[in-house]
Amino acid sequence: MKQERLGYLDSARGLAAIGVLFAHAIASFSEKSLDLITLASFTESYLDLGKIFLILFFLTSGFVIPYSIRGEGRNAIKSFVLSRFFRLYPVYWLSAILGFILMGTFTLKELLVNLTMLQQFFGVENIIGLYWTLQLELIFYFLIALTFVFNRLNNMKFLFQTSVFFLLISLVMAVVRNALIVKLPLALPLSLSLMYFSSYYRYYVISNSFYASKLSNYYFIFFGILIPIISYLGYNYDFGFNESWLKYTLSYFIGLSLFIGICHFKHSSLIMEYLGKVSYSIYVFHPLAIFIIQRVTILDSFSGFAKVILVLGSTILFSHFTYSLIEQPSINFGRKLRKRIVKG
Numbered sequence: 373m374k375q376e377r378l379g380y381l382d383s384a385r386g387l388a389a390i391g392v393l394f395a396h397a398i399a400s401f402s403e404k405s406l407d408l409i410t411l412a413s414f415t416e417s418y419l420d421l422g423k424i425f426l427i428l429f430f431l432t433s434g435f436v437i438p439y440s441i442r443g444e445g446r447n448a449i450k451s452f453v454l455s456r457f458f459r460l461y462p463v464y465w466l467s468a469i470l471g472f473i474l475m476g477t478f479t480l481k482e483l484l485v486n487l488t489m490l491q492q493f494f495g496v497e498n499i500i501g502l503y504w505t506l507q508l509e510l511i512f513y514f515l516i517a518l519t520f521v522f523n524r525l526n527n528m529k530f531l532f533q534t535s536v537f538f539l540l541i542s543l544v545m546a547v548v549r550n551a552l553i554v555k556l557p558l559a560l561p562l563s564l565s566l567m568y569f570s571s572y573y574r575y576y577v578i579s580n581s582f583y584a585s586k587l588s589n590y591y592f593i594f595f596g597i598l599i600p601i602i603s604y605l606g607y608n609y610d611f612g613f614n615e616s617w618l619k620y621t622l623s624y625f626i627g628l629s630l631f632i633g634i635c636h637f638k639h640s641s642l643i644m645e646y647l648g649k650v651s652y653s654i655y656v657f658h659p660l661a662i663f664i665i666q667r668v669t670i671l672d673s674f675s676g677f678a679k680v681i682l683v684l685g686s687t688i689l690f691s692h693f694t695y696s697l698i699e700q701p702s703i704n705f706g707r708k709l710r711k712r713i714v715k716g
Contacts, residue, residue, distance in 0.1 A: 378436075379640035379645050380634055380635070380637075380638040380639060380640045381432055381435060381436060381634075381648070382640070382644070382645040382648030382649060383634070383639070383640045383641060383644035383645055383647075383648055384428060384431075384432050384631065384634045384648065385429070385432055385647075385648035385651040386643075386644040386645065386646070386647025386648035386649075386651050387425070387428065387634075387644060387647075387648075388425045388426070388428040388429040388432065388651065389425075389429075389647060389648075389651035389652075389654040389655050389658075390425075390647060390654070390684070391421060391422075391424065391425030391428070392422055392425045392426060392429070392502075392655060392658070393654060393655075393658040393683065393684060393687060394421065394680065394684075395415070395420075395421035395422035395425065396422060396502075396658065396659060396662060397658070397662055397679070397680040397683045397684075398411055398412050398415065398421070398676075398680060399412055399415075399416075399422075400662045400666060401662075401666070401676040401679045401680060402676060404672075404676070405675060405676025405677075405679065406676070407675050407676045407677050408676035408677065408680075416614045416619075417614070417616070417619065418618070418619055418622065419619060419622055419623055419626070420619055420620065420623040423620070423623040423624075423627065424623050424626050424627040424630065425627070426505060426563075426627075427563075427566060427623070427624065427627025427628065427630075427631070428627055428630055428631055428634075429505070429655075430508075430509075430512075430563045430566050430567050430570075431566055431567065431569075431570045431627075431628070431631040432570070432631070433509060433512065433567055433570075434512070434566065434567030434568060434569065434570030434571045435570040435571070435573070435574050435577075435635075437512065437513065437516060437567075438516050438519070438520075438525055438571045439574070440452065440455060441516070441517070441520050441525065447713055448520065449517055449520070449521070450710075450713050451710040451713060452513075452517060452520075453517075454706050454709055454710050454713070455706055455707075455710060456513055457706065458702045458703055458705060458706025458709075459652075459699075459702075459703055459706065460489070460506065460509075460652075461489065461702075462698050462699070462702040463652060463653055463656060463694055463698050463699050463702075464489060464506065464656060465487055466694065466698060467500065467656040467657055467660070468483065468486045468487055468499050468500070468503075469483070470657075470660055471499040471500050471659075471660060471663075472486075472499055474660060474663055474664065475499065475663070478497075478499055482496055482497065482499070483499065486498065486499045486503070489503070489506055489507060489510060490507065490510070491503070491507075492504060492507050493507070500656070500659045500660070501659070502655070502656075502659060506656075508559070508560060508563055508564075511560070511564070512563075512564060512567050515564070516571075519531075519534075528572040528575060528581075528583060528584055528587055529587070531568055531571050531572040532568075532569075532572055532587040532590070532591065534568045535565050535566075535568035535569040535571075535572075535591055536565070536591065536594055537565075538561040538562070538564045538565035538568065539561070539562070539565045539594055539595065539598050539602075540598075541561040542558055542561040542562045542565065542598070542602050542606075543598055543601065543602050543605075545557075545558055545561065545606070546558060546601070546602045546603075546605035546606035547605055549605065549606045549609075550605040550606065550608065550609070553609055555611050556606075558602065558606045558607075562602070562624070566628065569588070569591050569595075570631070572584050572587055572588070573588045573591075573635070576588055577635045595624075595628065596625075599621055599624050599625065600617070600621045603617040603618075603620040603621040603624070604617040604621075605617075606620075607619075607620045647688070649695065650688070650691040650692060650694075650695040650699075652699065653690070653691035653694045653695050653699060654687055654688065654691045657687055657690055657691060657694065658683060658687040661682075661683045661686050661687045661690070662683055665679055665682055665683055665686075
């Protein structure tokens with residue numbers, strides 16, 4: 373399938389980044405800001421805004437990432453690894469280093485492990501909490517590379533089976549989590565299921581494939597039946613994160629519906645496309661903006677909503693420069709390196 377720039381997918385990334393920012397900012401400032409308490413209380417009880425927009429992020433990844441592997445054999449895998457490395461790591465390193473300096477609660481060893489982006493696999497705490505989602509992305513990249521190696525990347529039936537397989541893994545984990553009251557990471561298989569779904573749903577959106585449409589409809593049935601069951605078994609017991617089965621069921625349904633709506637209407641705008649372009653920087657730097665604003669005493673008199681807007685503006689401005697000075701140059705360098713490998 374030919375790779376092309378999809379403006380509405382860039383807009384979806386921009387919406388996802390801003391949505392996650394708002395979710396985290398509202399939750400952070402509502403503790404001391406009366407104007408945000410009602411909204412924060414509603415989202416804590418009925419909708420997990422952060423999860424809704426994370427789902428949108430994961431679905432856009434599943435739509436795009438598998439088709440960024442081009443070529444054949446080892447060169448294609450090397451090119452893919454280099455592409456992902458130079459896309460993710462340079463800005464991530466700056467985020468982790470700034471977090472280390474600002475927070476001042478981590479050791480140098482913990483910073484060094486965080487710089488690998490593999491810290492959770494070694495039992496080391498994330499300097500910034502949302503880094504866990506990046507590690508989930510790395511797992512998806514690894515699985516997609518394996519899918520390519522075994523020549524299944526364009527096999528829609530296999531992709532569908534894999535998406536359902538991860539749903540069933542989620543169900544088994546939910547049963548165990550409910551029976552033993554142990555906090556198993558349901559977000560991992562659920563997110564992988566959605567990303568694999570998106571990888572064949574793409575064929576319907578772009579090529580209007582009847583087969584992709586049929587498989588997608590089958591997935592919607594499985595998803596619609598299993599998500600309430602998984603949520604009830606897995607999230608009916610609150611581990612201290614305001615968890616409830618209804619909130620998670622609604623969040624997963626809304627997240628998937630939002631993505632389907634974006635792909636159906638294909639609406640885009642220059643502003644949202646730009647936000648999509650700098651979305652990665654927005655994603656990894658907005659927690660630092662929240663951290664700083666929470667500790668600037670001169671801003672204590674500001675309303676919670678004003679602080680949220682301040683986080684939004686400062687993060688977008690900072691992300692503009694990190695994209696121009698770090699992200700884009702590193703992406704370009706990665707492209708040059710990949711061309712040498714392909715030619716070699």
